Every structure is written in C-alpha cells, then in structure tokens.
Amino acid sequence: MSNTVEMSIAKAINAGLRRAMQDNPKVLVFGQDVAQLGGVFRVTEGILDEFGPSRIFNSPIAEAGIIGTAIGLAMRGYSPVTEIQFDGFIFPAFNQITTQLAKIQNRSEGYLSMPVVIRVPFGGGIGAVEHHSESPEAYFAHTPGLRVISPATPNDAYWMIQQAVASKDPVLFFEPKRRYWQKGPVNLDTPPAGMHTAKVVREGSQLTIATYGPMVTTSLEAAAIAAEEGTSIEVIDMRSMAPIDFNTIIESVKKTGHLVVVSEASTNVSVASEVAARVAELAFYHLEAPVLRVGGFDVPYPAAKLEEKFLPDADRILEAVDRSLAF
Amino acid sequence: MTSQDRVPMVQLLNPEGEYGVPSAYAEYGKYIEALKEEDFLKFYRDMARMRRFDYEATALQRQGQLGLWIPAIGQEAAQIGSGYAVGHNDHIFPSYREHGVAITHGIDLMSILKMLRGVNHGGWNPDETRFHLYAIVLATQTLHATGYAMGVKFDGKVGNGDLENDLAVITYIGDGATAEGEASESFLFAATNKVPLVYFIQNNQYAISSPVATQTTVPLFQRGAGFGVPGIRIDGNDVLASYAVTKKHMDDAREGAGPHLIEALTYRMGAHTSSDDPTKYRSKDEEEYWKARDPLARLEKFLRRQGINQSFFDECEAAGEELSAYVRSETFALGNPPIENMFKHVYSEAHPLIEEQLAWLEGYEASFDDASGNGGAH
Ligand SMILES: Cc1ncc(C[n+]2csc(CCOP(=O)(O)OP(=O)(O)O)c2C)c(N)n1
Ligand SMILES: [Mg+2]
Numbered sequence: 001m002s003n004t005v006e007m008s009i010a011k012a013i014n015a016g017l018r019r020a021m022q023d024n025p026k027v028l029v030f031g032q033d034v035a036q037l038g039g040v041f042r043v044t045e046g047i048l049d050e051f052g053p054s055r056i057f058n059s060p061i062a063e064a065g066i067i068g069t070a071i072g073l074a075m076r077g078y079s080p081v082t083e084i085q086f087d088g089f090i091f092p093a094f095n096q097i098t099t100q101l102a103k104i105q106n107r108s109e110g111y112l113s114m115p116v117v118i119r120v121p122f123g124g125g126i127g128a129v130e131h132h133s134e135s136p137e138a139y140f141a142h143t144p145g146l147r148v149i150s151p152a153t154p155n156d157a158y159w160m161i162q163q164a165v166a167s168k169d170p171v172l173f174f175e176p177k178r179r180y181w182q183k184g185p186v187n188l189d190t191p192p193a194g195m196h197t198a199k200v201v202r203e204g205s206q207l208t209i210a211t212y213g214p215m216v217t218t219s220l221e222a223a224a225i226a227a228e229e230g231t232s233i234e235v236i237d238m239r240s241m242a243p244i245d246f247n248t249i250i251e252s253v254k255k256t257g258h259l260v261v262v263s264e265a266s267t268n269v270s271v272a273s274e275v276a277a278r279v280a281e282l283a284f285y286h287l288e289a290p291v292l293r294v295g296g297f298d299v300p301y302p303a304a305k306l307e308e309k310f311l312p313d314a315d316r317i318l319e320a321v322d323r324s325l326a327f
Numbered sequence: 328m329t330s331q332d333r334v335p336m337v338q339l340l341n342p343e344g345e346y347g348v349p350s351a352y353a354e355y356g357k358y359i360e361a362l363k364e365e366d367f368l369k370f371y372r373d374m375a376r377m378r379r380f381d382y383e384a385t386a387l388q389r390q391g392q393l394g395l396w397i398p399a400i401g402q403e404a405a406q407i408g409s410g411y412a413v414g415h416n417d418h419i420f421p422s423y424r425e426h427g428v429a430i431t432h433g434i435d436l437m438s439i440l441k442m443l444r445g446v447n448h449g450g451w452n453p454d455e456t457r458f459h460l461y462a463i464v465l466a467t468q469t470l471h472a473t474g475y476a477m478g479v480k481f482d483g484k485v486g487n488g489d490l491e492n493d494l495a496v497i498t499y500i501g502d503g504a505t506a507e508g509e510a511s512e513s514f515l516f517a518a519t520n521k522v523p524l525v526y527f528i529q530n531n532q533y534a535i536s537s538p539v540a541t542q543t544t545v546p547l548f549q550r551g552a553g554f555g556v557p558g559i560r561i562d563g564n565d566v567l568a569s570y571a572v573t574k575k576h577m578d579d580a581r582e583g584a585g586p587h588l589i590e591a592l593t594y595r596m597g598a599h600t601s602s603d604d605p606t607k608y609r610s611k612d613e614e615e616y617w618k619a620r621d622p623l624a625r626l627e628k629f630l631r632r633q634g635i636n637q638s639f640f641d642e643c644e645a646a647g648e649e650l651s652a653y654v655r656s657e658t659f660a661l662g663n664p665p666i667e668n669m670f671k672h673v674y675s676e677a678h679p680l681i682e683e684q685l686a687w688l689e690g691y692e693a694s695f696d697d698a699s700g701n702g703g704a705h
Binding site for chain 1: 447448449450451452453454455459460464467469470471472473474475476477478479481482508509512513515516519671672673674675676678679680
C-alpha cells in the first residue's frame with residue numbers, strides 16, 4: 001500500500017523541499033523573507049525550525065545579488081534553492097540568470113555545473129497590484145542552458161521540486177500561485193515521470209488541449225463542461241516549458257487532429273507559440289484545423305478589476321475549442 | 328596632474344625606484360621585509376614577461392590570428408603584485424584584463440588566447456586553477472566571488488588560523504564596472520555575510536573612452552564604506568604596495584576580518600582593446616605623465632639600486648622571448664573547433680533540442696561532401 005497523503009500545492013512544495021534538504025546537506029534555501037516568515041506565501045514555513053539558519057536564511061532585497069551569490073555558492077559545491085518573491089520582480093536578476101547562470105556550464109566546457117533552483121510564484125487571478133500576476137516563463141524558456149518547469153498538482157509539486165533540486169542544471173520552477181491552496185493526493189513513495197515529461201491528465205478523442213501551470217485546472221474545467229455537451233477533450237499538462245515534451249502532444253494530436261494551447265502568458269512569442277509552430281512542423285498531416293492559442297492579451301497585465309477579462313477561463317477556452325472543431 | 332593624485336595612497340616604491348615605508352602605512356612594511364631577493368626578481372621577471380606577452384598578443388591580433396586583444400600594458404605592478412599575494416588555496420575571480428594575475432598562478436596563457444581567437448568562451452577548469460573564467464559582462468564576477476566566499480565561510484574554512492586549509496577570495500574589477508548595480512549588491516552581500524573577500528579595483532583611469540569621473544564623484548576606495556566594506560588606495564604602479572597591501576588584506580580576510588577593498592591607481596597605457604583608438608579621447612601629455620610612472624621601469628630602477636646586474640635583465644628578456652615564441656607557435660597551431668563543440672555542455676544531460684539540432688547540422692554538413700562530387704550545393 002502506498003503512502004498517500006492529502007495536501008495543498010504550497011504544503012507539497014514545502015514537504016518536497018524538506019526532503020531534498022534531508023537528502024543533500026548542500027541544499028541551501030534563501031530569498032526575501034523565506035526564513036522566520038516562511039515567505040509571503042508561507043511555502044518555506046517551518047523549514048527554519050527544522051533545519052536552522054545555516055540552511056535557510058533571508059537575503060537582502062537584491063535579486064541580482066541573490067542569483068549572483070547562488071552562482072558563486074554553486075561553484076563552491078552548494079545546491080542553492082532561491083526564491084524570487086513574485087514573478088514581476090525577477091527582472092533585476094535577469095542579467096545573472098541569462099548571461100551567467102545559463103551559460104557558465106557551457107563557458108567552462110563542463111568543468112562547472114550550476115545546480116541552482118529559482119522558485120517563482122507566477123500567474124494572476126489573485127487580485128494583486130501591478131507586477132504580482134505575471135507569467136514571464138517565455139523569457140527563460142527562450143534561453144539555452146535553462147530548464148523551465150511548472151507543477152500543477154500537489155503530487156507534481158512535491159516531486160518536481162525534488163527533481164529540480166537534484167538537477168545539475170539551473171531550473172526555473174514556476175509555482176502557480178493562485179493554485180497554492182488547491183489540495184490533492186501526494187504519493188510519498190513513488191515519483192511520477194521525470195520533470196520534463198508531459199502528462200495526459202484527461203483522456204479524450206476529439207480535441208487536445210496542451211497547457212501548464214495554473215491553466216491546467218481551468219482547462220480541465222473546460223473539458224468537463226465540453227463533455228456534458230458531448231465533446232471529448234484530451235487535456236495534457238505539459239509540466240515543462242523547456243524542454244517541451246512534444247512527443248506526448250504529437251501522439252495526442254495524431255488521435256484528435258485538433259490542438260488548442262492554453263496559458264496565462266501574453267500570447268505573442270509565447271511558449272504556446274512554440275508549441276503551435278512545432279506541432280505544425282511535426283504533425284502537419286494529422287491536423288484538421290490550425291493550432292489555436294488561448295492566452296493573455298498582448299498588453300501589460302491589467303489592473304485587478306480587469307484581470308478576469310485578461311485571463312483565459314473555461315468559456316474562452318471553449319470558444320477556441322468550438323472554432324477548432326468547426327474548422 | 329589629476330585631482331585624484333591628491334588623495335593619499337600607499338606607495339612603498341616611488342617613481343625613482345626608491346623604497347620607503349611611510350609611518351602612516353607602517354603595518355604594510357613587514358610584508359616586504361619578509362621577501363627574499365628572489366621574490367623581487369620573480370616580480371620583475373613576470374612583469375617583464377607579461378609585457379612581452381602583451382606585445383606578442385597585440386601582434387597576433389594585427390596579423391589576424393586573434394579576433395580581439397585586450398592589452399594590460401601599464402597594469403603589470405597592480406596585477407603581478409596582487410597576484411603573488413594570493414595564497415595557494417585562495418580563489419581568484421578576474422574581470423577580463425587580468426593576464427598578469429594569470430601568470431602569477433601558472434595559468435597557461437593559451438587558455439586566454441584561445442578565447443580571444445574565438446576557439447571557445449574560456450573552458451579552463453576554475454576548480455583546479457583557482458583562477459575563474461573571465462567575466463565579460465561587467466561586475467557579474469563580483470557576485471560570484473561573494474557567493475563563493477559565502478560558501479567558504481559556510482564550510483568553516485575561515486578564521487581557524489590554519490594556513491593550510493583556510494582560504495579567501497579576491498575579485499578584480501575595473502573603475503568603470505564599479506558603476507554597475509551588481510558591484511554594489513556584491514558589497515552589500517559581502518558585508519552582511521562578513522565573507523573572506525578582497526575587491527581589487529584597478530582604476531586605470533578609463534572605461535573605454537570614459538574617464539573615471541564619469542563613474543564616480545567620490546574616490547573609489549570609499550565606494551564600499553557605506554555598505555560595510557572599508558577600503559584603501561594604493562599606488563597601482565608600485566608592485567611592492569600592490570603585493571603588501573593585497574597580502575595583508577587577503578591574510579586578514581582568511582583570518583575572518585570580513586571584506587576589504589583596494590583601489591589601485593594605475594594607467595591603461597595601451598588602448599582599451601585592439602578595436603579602440605585612444606587618440607580620440609586622451610592627450611599625449613597625459614600619456615607622457617604616466618609613462619614617467621611606468622611600473623616596469625620603476626621596479627628596474629629599484630633592482631639596479633639594489634645592485635642587480637645586467638645579466639638578470641638579459642635573462643628576463645630571454646624569458647619574455649621564450650613566452651612569446653611559445654604563444655606564437657601555439658596560436659598558429661590552433662585549428663578550428665569541431666562544430667559539435669557548439670552543442671556541448673549546454674546542459675549536463677541529453678536534451679532533445681540539442682540532439683535534434685546537432686544531428687540535423689551534421690547531416691546538412693555531410694550533404695556537401697558527397698563522394699560522387701555532384702552533391703555539393705555550394
Ligand atoms: C554589462 C556590460 N556593459 C557594457 C560592456 C561593454 N564594456 C566592455 S569593457 C567596458 C569598460 C569597462 O571599464 P573598466 O571597468 O574601467 O575596466 P577596464 O576596461 O578599464 O579594465 C565596457 C563599457 C560590458 N562588457 N558589460
Ligand atoms: Mg578602467
């Protein structure tokens with residue numbers, strides 16, 4: 001009998017991190033307010049009590065400094081797990097992430113590896129002020145040398161954070177912040193597939209939705225509504241935005257002939273755009289309609305009272321489903 | 328000549344090559360007193376080799392053998408002196424002009440020339456050499472040095488009085504690069520964590536064409552103070568000041584004193600790089616002023632005063648020739664890297680995009696060498 005417990009995504013990341021810290025004494029957790037407070041979302045709550053201040057500590061409010069020192073610590077043999085407080089505040093560290101962290105292994109011809117995890121609560125839907133609701137994953141997915149993943153369930157949160165920590169390469173770990181409190185079963189014994197493997201989370205026959213992060217839940221809602229109306233939708237949780245597991249998507253598209261890609265990010269030049277382009281290359285003759293993208297508009301993330309209109313919801317997804325099936 | 332000259336600085340060897348320890352800087356004297364004659368000769372030999380190497384690399388660039396050259400002429404005292412003050416366990420995080428520091432730690436200079444030829448982006452082993460890769464994005468290395476020094480501290484390798492195992496970190500940064508926010512963040516992280524780190528700022532008066540006044544209104548040795556990193560200015564063209572002051576602060580850092588900053592006042596006698604034209608932004612008079620302060624000539628005067636005879640200087644010249652002949656023949660022998668190098672070490676494990684694109688490029692390349700002779704599209 002497997003050891004399965006019910007917990008939220010936030011608690012699952014916490015539990016996964018603790019396990020990673022127990023397994024490897026070189027794992028350090030740092031970022032703004034992560035210690036006593038446990039981070040503004042309490043994801044690291046209690047870790048200070050269990051592991052003490054040599055393993056988890058608060059950083060100054062200096063994102064480039066957090067990532068730059070994480071790089072130096074990795075050079076010294078540590079495995080830093082850093083937290084960027086909110087998606088919109090990763091940009092002061094953009095230089096260190098893209099010009100240094102992503103490239104040092106290559107620059108050193110493999111003498112150095114960069115086992116650094118950057119945890120980023122991302123996405124909207126929480127009624128926040130500006131810079132607290134963004135989806136900047138495409139910048140990082142575009143950068144060679146980085147791995148970019150996002151768990152959508154507590155079980156994935158628990159395991160993928162451990163897989164990210166174990167990776168020798170830098171991993172951007174995007175946490176769907178509006179789903180932090182969503183609960184689900186976590187199997188504490190058996191890991192799911194590797195962190196870059198996509199997963200069919202609902203089987204269907206007429207159309208495929210490929211999505212990740214907070215939009216997995218929304219896409220499943222849309223698929224449930226469609227089922228009531230007699231439309232069978234297969235939903236794929238991509239789990240990884242870099243690299244993307246195209247095989248799983250292509251296999252599904254071969255069956256359904258229709259693909260809608262859903263994410264919160266502004267659609268132009270997005271991860272969804274890459275999925276659309278590659279599926280057109282790899283499964284052209286299996287497609288019965290153009291690949292459609294449902295995402296945020298190409299505007300700055302709007303003020304809270306408008307975010308409901310910005311973010312895709314089940315209806316917006318179903319509108320695209322209808323268009324695809326009617327093609 | 329410049330207002331900066333009026334700020335006091337540690338000088339143990341004046342431009343005439345006369346040695347003396349001013350009472351204000353008495354604490355540094357013992358580091359020079361502990362040196363033997365062979366150490367002074369080693370300083371000179373490597374400064375001379377460094378300069379000869381620089382001329383050779385400049386020539387190689389002009390002959391099209393290097394894509395770019397970054398001369399360090401004029402900065403020999405700052406680099407050789409501080410480089411020799413770095414202990415056998417310590418780690419060095421350079422910027423991109425620290426060829427002399429590399430010499431003091433036995434780095435094969437071909438590693439640097441390969442990079443400037445465009446064969447790779449560095450590729451030496453920083454764990455083994457303790458001389459980390461050149462940092463082309465200004466000031467990024469200061470944070471890596473800080474993080475590394477944090478790790479040293481977490482490892483308990485500081486302040487044990489154990490000269491075999493304790494270690495400190497030094498990072499080199501230019502006057503211009505101090506303006507980058509990351510340098511300031513580094514000072515802060517270094518101070519709040521009280522790490523074993525020395526900042527060695529080579530104030531060579533210019534950041535490409537911009538004089539140092541573009542970057543700061545307060546002398547740079549004071550830059551760290553507000554963050555908790557005290558600083559001192561030295562005459563960067565005095566190899567003894569460079570050695571003694573760096574040695575003291577590296578020793579102190581290793582003993583747990585926390586970070587310290589050294590501003591070495593020097594002069595970039597050459598161009599910023601082989602692509603630069605300094606005649607557009609500085610005067611002959613200024614160049615003459617600094618020529619009179621040439622660090623190599625200064626040390627030569629000192630050694631001659633000490634009775635070192637001509638045969639030593641001849642021997643140094645020969646050592647320089649030997650080094651330049653070595654890099655010259657090695658550079659000519661460098662081939663082009665194989666195309667798969669581009670795809671290597673991007674990730675630590677197999678990656679679908681990398682594998683697919685490498686396979687495609689190899690197939691594409693192979694399509695040009697069809698044995699029948701009619702497959703070539705070019
Ligand atoms: C972030 C960044 N901005 C701009 C440059 C282009 N650049 C290369 S060297 C240089 C001047 C640096 O001057 P300084 O720090 O004084 O060092 P020096 O070249 O004098 O040794 C500039 C602007 C760069 N390499 N990195
Ligand atoms: Mg300069």
